[in-house]
Amino acid sequence: MSVTKADEKGIDHSVVKDFKLAKDNELRFEVETNQRVKLVLLDGSAELFGTELVHSRSYIFESGAKIAVFTWFGCSIRLTGKNEAAYVSKDTPMIIYLNTHAACEQMRKTADQEDIRGPRIMVVGPQDVGKSTVCRILLNYSVRMGRKTTLLDLDVGQGGVSIPGTVGALTVERPADPVDGFELKVPLVYHFGHTSPNGNIKLYETLISRLADVFNAKCDYNRLIKHSGCVINTCGWIKGQGYQCLLHAAQSFEADVVIVLDSERLYNDLKRDLPDFVNIILQPKSPGVVERPRDVRRDYRDSKIKEYFYGPRKIYFPHAFDVSFQDVELFKIGAPSLPDSCLPLGVEQEDTHTKLVPVTPGRDLVHHILSLSMAESLDENLIETNVAGFVVVTNVDVDNQVFSVLSPAPRPLPRRYFLIMDTRFIDINK
Incomplete structure (x- = not known):
């Protein structure tokens, strides 16, 4: 796979460093925030988390990536771009x-x-x-x-x-x-x-x-x-x-x-x-494992959702369209339990954790992710039916009975049953 100049946009080419690794050594580095780093295997053999690296091919890692390159027999590696704490270690599991x-x-x-x-x-x-x-x-x-x-x-x-x-x-x-x-x-x-x-x-x-x-x-x-x-x-x-x-x-x-x-x-x-x-x-865990604060974990989740819609390095172009309230049915899984004091004498509490609760679209649905169930009818168990994919709600127009979504595929929707996630995603690309 060839790498073009466009692919290398955002890489600081003034920062170049070569590393010589002895056998059974590991090169570890993190890509700085809002930076990109290019890695090239110059000679020898190496692998990244079990995948063999191809000699002379450019591998470009995005902001926040945490990388460990291991060699069984020794190699030379060149890093181009700003990175945090790049070092070679003999201590590896x-x-x-x-x-x-x-x-x-x-x-x-x-x-x-x-x-x-x-x-x-x-x-x-x-x-x-x-x-x-x-x-x-x-x-x-x-x-x-x-x-x-x-x-x-x-x-x-x-x-x-x-x-x-x-x-x-x-x-x-x-x-x-x-x-x-x-x-x-x-x-x-x-x-x-x-x-x-x-x-x-x-x-x-x-x-x-x-x-x-x-x-x-x-x-x-x-x-x-x-x-x-x-x-x-x-x-x-x-x-x-x-x-x-x-x-x-x-x-x-x-x-x-x-x-x-x-x-x-x-x-x-x-x-x-x-x-x-x-x-x-x-x-043992690898000494190169980095503990992630809560905000870093949240940012990682957002990046995974963004990658679903826009692809790695924003190579996809998702679709935006309106969905009529009449064309779909929305459900949330799980309902609040009644206090025991509210139940009639002798009546046991019903398990509501896997109960399907119908939801009418409202403005509070904005930014929520919806899973599109593969179920063809409500006779199927929606909870245990796999999903076809996901959309994110970008707007709800209650007056006109439609809501707008961002979707990886164009309309029409293949099914009509949506399950609502607690997870939210704010699309800053629109």
Whole structure:
């Protein structure tokens, strides 16, 4: 892929630095705010989170990117542009991750020979320990061996398969692009609507069970996917109800390998509560992992939503159009519970956490993201039906009974049922 001068716009070419890496070393750097950095592999071999870099190709990273380039045999790298704290480190857990991959690959070979399911690997740990990165490394290594391993993303705060506020699955067939990540080809996505499981625990566990059922059915249908197994990325909420969600996920997906990053207490709790056949492994986080403040996490979520509509580097042009109130039906999942004192004597509280509540569009809908359900009628379970995509409401005209949306695809809408997210997105590009 050639890089044009337009692609290099925003790169400070007066800042150029070459790095010589010895074998088993790692180059780490962060791209400064409102800056871009170009990376070129001059000689030798190197990889970025498990993806091999191509010699002499330019890789351009955007503002805020946190990058770690590892070499097994030594290499030279040139960085062009302003970056924060670029340095080479010998202290890296990559050998540990490679050994983990080798053990999982042996399980896949056994699965091939005996026609049994491959390893189901769940990666757990607190916030900002590098769970998503470890998942990416393990997936990249497996597909480089010719596997079709499935990424199951339960981290509703970050959105590895789709936008934040969703859970989803993606069958990975080729290594991730060093800049743009995995090719999001036909992902399976379910609406959750919140950026933390505690937004609706009951709904979160329902979706985990649904995702597990769909993945098991796909394994029954496709042997290669069955033998390749899966990698499960989880949220960083590991205490109280968050811990119960981890146990529910491990049980639903029948995980047989659990990698615990940087939490000895979580490791011991899982050793106590999970069956003996589950291999529970405590591994260190990379010293290069950076803790992100709340505002940085919020900005990252906004950037993921923006990328959904405008593509990486704003290469897409989303559509804006009006939708009539009569053409669609809007629902919110979950309703407030009545106090026990308001219930008749002897009547038990109804579980309202997964109840569909019809919503009439109003001005308070502006900036909310809507998930377009694939359900063709209300006879289907909207909660457990995957979504076709998302729109964001930019205006509501109550007098004319229409609302305006930003959409990645032109009208007409393929379905009529929308689910409302708590997540909001203000489109500053309009």
